[in-house]
Amino acid sequence: PSALRSLFLDTVPVRYSDIGGQASTIQKLRECIEWPLLHPDAFERLGIRPPKGVLLYGPPGCSKTLLVRACATESGVNFMAVKGPELLNKYVGESERAVREIFAKARAASPSIIFFDEIDALATSRSGSDSGGGSHEGVLTSLLNEMDGVQELVGVTVVAATNRPDAIDSALMRPGRLDRILYIGPPDLEGREEILRIRTRKMKVAQDLDIAELARMTDGCSGAEISALCQEAALLTMKKDIDAPLVPYESFLVAARNLKKQITPEVKAQF
């Protein structure tokens, strides 16, 4: 049986229109993911090397995963997602085999994207081995070997994401590996308005909902927190009245006031 069976995430297609406030990142992602996969001839014609891999970094909940999934959907390429820590919870040698298998599958399914979420788990500085059995070093080496297999890796783009860019082994970021690095930060005012609009699109909400005010109140929040706020507003409403026909503005205000922001100044200072 495949060592990977349990590693792939269930995926509901995400579109660019599901993502608020990330227009310029989407454009950059298209250049370094979509162009090499769908227009390799253009790079060849103009005599430049397409980017091989992309590292996305930034605070938690700021749509890294969402962006890569949307990029795969919109460009119509295959998508494989693997979480770093899941690769490590394996017997000796199993993790390396899993890495080889991922790349083999991605090549067979090209054009394709391999997404390594929480890459820091396996790419963390190569000292000592993991007490859990598989060693970080072995996994990292396999990963680098696969990425360096220049010829065969045509039609496969590797995207990795992390909240801890400082913890990543610099060998991963050499040219020809993760050679594009993009910061994905928390949304600005306009971005937060967009996210609020997207998240309330499918909800039944009061007519007088003041999106602009909610966007101002959520300064410093991640997309994930804004999304959770909308959920919380609906739950508060249900708690008061399980038959409520819609979510009143007041519930959003209460949820916004109760919000504990994850991206504190200390967290932000890390990036």
Ligand code: ATP
């Ligand atoms: P982590 O670093 O914690 O893995 P992440 O940066 O990968 O987080 P996502 O998993 O993409 O973040 O986002 C978490 C959830 O937050 C998404 O599934 C979505 O519901 C919501 N969300 C985040 N950013 C946005 C956004 N820009 N527009 C709409 N929804 C968003």
